[in-house]
Amino acid sequence: MKYVYNKFMIGIWLLLIIGLFVFGMGVVEAAGDPNGSNTYSDSIEGLKISINVVWTLIAAFLVFSMQSGFAFLGGFLRQKNMLNYLAHCFIDSTLGACVFYFFGFAVMFGGAKTYSGLDVGWSGLGWDGFMLLGDAYDVKTVMFWLFQMVFATKTVTIIAGAVAERMKFVPYVIYSCLMCGIIYPLYGHWVWGGGWLSTLPIGNGVVDFAGCAVVHTVGGIMALMGAWAVGPRKGKYNPDGSPNAIPGHNMTYVVVGCFILAFGWFGFNAGSTVAGTDLRISIIATNTFLAAAAGAAIMLFFTWKRQGFVDVSFVCNGALAGLVAITAPCAYVPPWSAIVIGVLAGLIMRGTVSLVEVKLKIDDPLGAVAVHGANGMWGMLAVGLFADGTYGINGLILGNGEQLLAQFIGTIVAFAYALAFGGAVFFGLKGTIGLRSSALEEEEGLDIAYHGTSCYPVEEGLFGAVGEQVIDVQAEKEQLSLLEEAISKDRTREKIYSEKLGRWVYGKAK
Amino acid sequence: MKKIEAIIRPEKFNIVRDALTELGYPGMTVTEVKGHGSQKGISEVWRGRRYRVDLLSKIKLEIVVKEEDVDKIVDTISTEAQTGSIGDGKIFVLNVENVYRIRTKEKDNTAI
Numbered sequence: 001m002k003y004v005y006n007k008f009m010i011g012i013w014l015l016l017i018i019g020l021f022v023f024g025m026g027v028v029e030a031a032g033d034p035n036g037s038n039t040y041s042d043s044i045e046g047l048k049i050s051i052n053v054v055w056t057l058i059a060a061f062l063v064f065s066m067q068s069g070f071a072f073l074g075g076f077l078r079q080k081n082m083l084n085y086l087a088h089c090f091i092d093s094t095l096g097a098c099v100f101y102f103f104g105f106a107v108m109f110g111g112a113k114t115y116s117g118l119d120v121g122w123s124g125l126g127w128d129g130f131m132l133l134g135d136a137y138d139v140k141t142v143m144f145w146l147f148q149m150v151f152a153t154k155t156v157t158i159i160a161g162a163v164a165e166r167m168k169f170v171p172y173v174i175y176s177c178l179m180c181g182i183i184y185p186l187y188g189h190w191v192w193g194g195g196w197l198s199t200l201p202i203g204n205g206v207v208d209f210a211g212c213a214v215v216h217t218v219g220g221i222m223a224l225m226g227a228w229a230v231g232p233r234k235g236k237y238n239p240d241g242s243p244n245a246i247p248g249h250n251m252t253y254v255v256v257g258c259f260i261l262a263f264g265w266f267g268f269n270a271g272s273t274v275a276g277t278d279l280r281i282s283i284i285a286t287n288t289f290l291a292a293a294a295g296a297a298i299m300l301f302f303t304w305k306r307q308g309f310v311d312v313s314f315v316c317n318g319a320l321a322g323l324v325a326i327t328a329p330c331a332y333v334p335p336w337s338a339i340v341i342g343v344l345a346g347l348i349m350r351g352t353v354s355l356v357e358v359k360l361k362i363d364d365p366l367g368a369v370a371v372h373g374a375n376g377m378w379g380m381l382a383v384g385l386f387a388d389g390t391y392g393i394n395g396l397i398l399g400n401g402e403q404l405l406a407q408f409i410g411t412i413v414a415f416a417y418a419l420a421f422g423g424a425v426f427f428g429l430k431g432t433i434g435l436r437s438s439a440l441e442e443e444e445g446l447d448i449a450y451h452g453t454s455c456y457p458v459e460e461g462l463f464g465a466v467g468e469q470v471i472d473v474q475a476e477k478e479q480l481s482l483l484e485e486a487i488s489k490d491r492t493r494e495k496i497y498s499e500k501l502g503r504w505v506y507g508k509a510k
Numbered sequence: 511m512k513k514i515e516a517i518i519r520p521e522k523f524n525i526v527r528d529a530l531t532e533l534g535y536p537g538m539t540v541t542e543v544k545g546h547g548s549q550k551g552i553s554e555v556w557r558g559r560r561y562r563v564d565l566l567s568k569i570k571l572e573i574v575v576k577e578e579d580v581d582k583i584v585d586t587i588s589t590e591a592q593t594g595s596i597g598d599g600k601i602f603v604l605n606v607e608n609v610y611r612i613r614t615k616e617k618d619n620t621a622i
């Protein structure tokens with residue numbers, strides 16, 4: 001709080017606001033159609049436009065609601081880190097949105113020429129529509145901005161689950177800004193903003209209806225790099241490398257979160273027509289749901305067979321895997337393919353969880369890599385396999401392999417892109433300001449350490465005195481650093497094999 | 511027979527338990543408790559305002575053992591749980607009159 005009130009910060013805020021104001025005055029002359037009077041007319045054409053705008057806005061609101069779904073997935077985490085995870089979700093959808101407004105949107109859609117004010121841009125990079133000024137101050141362009149903004153902020157949050165419970169706060173904020181400002185928009189420009197992947201002269205170019213590559217592959221692989229760079233949570237791996245289960249704190253949240261995400265996904269996919277007059281939306285919404293249902297159903301039987309009981313956490317992840325995988329193909333495939341895509345998505349998710357956890361030894365608490373990364377790639381390829389020609393794309397089931405090749409290129413590029421950017425950002429931050437919380441912060445929980453309070457504060461009755469009190473902050477700090485040192489030494493102790501526990505433990509030299 | 515009642519930092523619980531397992535012990539009861547020692551708590555922040563938390567979370571271990579095992583268990587707990595910072599906790603050792611195992615109705619030393 002003290003930073004908000006201090007005079008220096010007030011100066012900065014004032015400057016920023018005055019700057020925006022002056023800048024805005026200069027360009028207010030050149031506007032698109034800010035009140036819609038030129039866009040709308042009392043004809044059938046005008047009504048069509050209204051339907052499209054209303055549809056897209058409703059879809060954007062639905063996609064926005066997915067953020068609460070993500071927030072609820074924090075049930076997979078331990079209670080002591082929940083507030084920190086929620087803070088990440090909130091930063092992504094607020095600060096991230098501002099960054100996307102100032103910068104990201106122009107990089108992504110400059111040169112797309114789909115709406116007013118998005119004229120300047122090249123096949124590698126867009127450069128128009130900054131701050132929705134000038135010609136971009138237009139009802140349709142702004143509608144499109146809102147829809148795209150919620151996509152961008154969702155992508156950023158994918159990583160929050162993978163680095164949860166152990167990452168310092170400042171590097172997360174930096175990552176969040178970079179992701180919304182440049183990493184997500186740049187690849188997005190290549191596929192959605194008229195960039196080189198979309199104009200690839202193979203098949204119809206790279207096709208990604210609602211973002212299997214743009215959102216999920218990029219998000220999931222960035223998550224892989226983030227989780228790798230920050231390292232596993234304390235206690236995730238035994239000294240001999242075998243993984244331990246770290247149970248979450250609330251499965252109700254997880255299930256509710258899944259329902260909310262699935263609900264929002266209707267907007268994510270069907271809204272990507274950006275047109276309510278495009279009646280394909282009914283097929284898209286149905287495909288979306290079927291893939292989720294199939295992904296969950298396969299995990300129901302799979303875990304039942306393999307583990308002897310129905311593992312609800314995997315059933316939920318199966319549904320999410322199906323949703324991710326159908327994101328690109330939803331518009332181009334028939335409903336039966338949605339089922340096939342969903343079933344395979346569930347299995348791919350399960351396989352990737354083992355791969356990441358056991359083979360790569362990367363700790364991904366929410367399974368972001370398995371759900372988003374692996375299935376984003378599978379969904380991209382599924383377009384090339386199952387597109388049945390009824391919505392303009394011909395896949396392998398029509399004997400046309402070209403689209404599959406285009407999809408393959410798009411996927412590989414997304415994978416390499418995210419690997420490179422993820423590596424640069426996370427290892428770069430690790431090498432400079434550091435990524436990892438201290439051992440003590442991690443032990444007592446990031447909620448108290450970074451946010452000053454627990455996510456679930458204790459009942460009132462237990463507090464002796466609530467209110468401002470004189471505290472010797474200096475003495476408290478000294479004691480804290482002593483504790484910090486002692487706790488961080490715990491992990492560097494001698495490793496002893498315990499016959500009784502059947503595993504390696506950290507022992508104290510006798 | 512003695513009962514060892516150790517109040518330790520939650521951060522140290524896993525490491526203490528690993529060490530005790532290595533050493534061997536008959537059984538234990540673990541409770542999450544709240545309390546304070548001589549400093550009477552620490553400060554936390556709620557919506558920008560510092561306040562004093564009188565009661566801190568601790569873990570209480572209760573282990574009932576034969577008289578001759580008391581020393582090594584107390585020693586293990588106190589070496590493992592020590593950080594040198596205030597609030598490391600305390601160990602109390604109490605006399606226990608009788609122990610019964612409910613399943614077999616065994617008594618005292620054989621029932622521990």
Ligand SMILES: Nc1ncnc2c1ncn2[C@@H]1O[C@H](COP(=O)(O)OP(=O)(O)OP(=O)(O)O)[C@@H](O)[C@H]1O
Nearest residue numbers: 517544545546547548549568595596597598599600
């Ligand atoms: N005399 C006591 N009777 C009962 N419980 C106690 C007593 N002293 C400490 N405890 C328990 O042990 C916990 C830890 O105490 P603590 O280590 O802070 O003791 P201390 O005397 O203040 O020592 P230090 O100076 O190392 O902090 C307390 O939260 C409380 O639950």
Ligand SMILES: [Mg+2]
Nearest residue numbers: 547548549597
């Ligand atoms: Mg004390």
